[in-house]
Amino acid sequence: xxxxxxxxxxxxxxxxxxxxxxxxxxxxxxxxxxxxxxxxxxxxxxxxxxxxxxxxxxxxxxxxxxxxxxxxxxxxxxxxxxxxxxxxxxxxxxxxxxxxxxxxxxxxxxxxxxxxxxxxxxxxxxxxxxxxxxxxxxxxxxxxxxxxxxxxxxxxxxxxxxxxxxxxxxxxxxxxxxxxxxxxxxxxxxxxxxxxxxxxxxxxxxxxxxxxxxxxxxxxxxxxxxxxxxxxxxxxxxxxxxxxxxxxxxxxxxxxxxxxxxxxxxxxxxxxxxxxxxxxxxxxxxxxxxxxxxxxxxxxxxxxxxx
Numbered sequence: 001x002x003x004x005x006x007x008x009x010x011x012x013x014x015x016x017x018x019x020x021x022x023x024x025x026x027x028x029x030x031x032x033x034x035x036x037x038x039x040x041x042x043x044x045x046x047x048x049x050x051x052x053x054x055x056x057x058x059x060x061x062x063x064x065x066x067x068x069x070x071x072x073x074x075x076x077x078x079x080x081x082x083x084x085x086x087x088x089x090x091x092x093x094x095x096x097x098x099x100x101x102x103x104x105x106x107x108x109x110x111x112x113x114x115x116x117x118x119x120x121x122x123x124x125x126x127x128x129x130x131x132x133x134x135x136x137x138x139x140x141x142x143x144x145x146x147x148x149x150x151x152x153x154x155x156x157x158x159x160x161x162x163x164x165x166x167x168x169x170x171x172x173x174x175x176x177x178x179x180x181x182x183x184x185x186x187x188x189x190x191x192x193x194x195x196x197x198x199x200x201x202x203x204x205x206x207x208x209x210x211x212x213x214x215x216x217x218x219x220x221x222x223x224x225x226x227x228x229x230x231x232x233x234x235x236x237x238x239x240x241x242x243x244x245x246x247x248x249x250x251x252x253x254x255x256x257x258x259x260x261x262x263x264x265x266x267x268x269x270x271x272x273x274x275x276x277x278x279x280x281x282x283x284x285x286x287x288x289x290x291x292x293x294x295x296x297x298x299x300x301x302x303x304x305x306x307x
Contacts, residue, residue, distance in 0.1 A: 022284025026067040031276030044306045057091040068107040077107035097133035105144035137172040147190045160187035191232040202229025220255040231272035244268040
């Protein structure tokens with residue numbers, strides 16, 4: 001009995017292994033900077049011109065939900081229990097837009113960098129001044145699992161969740177619902193197809209759905225796969241749309257002909273982001289790597305160890 005108790009005490013005193021699994025990545029507009037974070041909020045910023053310099057930050061205000069660079073690449077927005085922005089080069093705090101612990105699911109800058117869009121744990125979508133944090137518009141309601149984002153020209157807010165919709169970005173008024181009824185399966189990630197003019201959303205049913213941004217009409221739907229769709233990436237130089245389910249391989253879907261294929265060797269644990277290089281997609285892995293893959297050749301282009 002003493003031996004068992006001693007063993008339990010020894011095991012309990014062992015340091016817990018660090019979780020390296022990356023759950024969120026962001027790429028700056030020029031592609032120079034890549035940010036990656038674990039669920040516990042260990043965030044690393046990689047300067048691709050100086051890859052050995054890896055400033056780190058432990059954002060300990062709850063689970064990490066989202067990362068986003070400002071358009072001018074000077075700041076990084078971090079969404080967790082609070083909503084804050086940090087200097088990209090040194091990861092020093094610039095300002096806390098929200099420090100109330102309400103749980104912020106998304107951080108999205110407007111194209112000019114002046115506004116910051118988020119969704120709270122209370123399912124309210126808010127647009128605020130990126131510098132002062134002053135609330136400009138609020139919309140109700142969605143779900144924190146579903147992303148929200150500005151459309152490409154910044155005039156509308158797109159929300160996912162159980163009832164995906166478009167809202168006027170200034171007034172907060174509903175423009176249109178994208179589905180006729182409340183969806184049982186929740187929509188999560190949002191992406192915009194610059195070639196086709198579509199809104200794309202990933203669903204809990206393992207499919208990617210698309211709507212025409214101008215008319216709101218359903219355009220196409222991928223075939224179903226096991227698992228939630230956690231990430232979508234689109235490309236200006238390719239007809240393919242990349243999407244991934246939790247921890248599974250990346251799939252490529254061409255809505256023009258319905259073709260789908262799997263990118264062997266990939267296993268994304270984060271969202272997907274299109275890289276600045278042609279046909280490139282960026283994501284994080286279970287082991288703490290950030291990987292860049294070329295979707296045209298289905299080959300790994302670069303891997304960064306952020307452990």
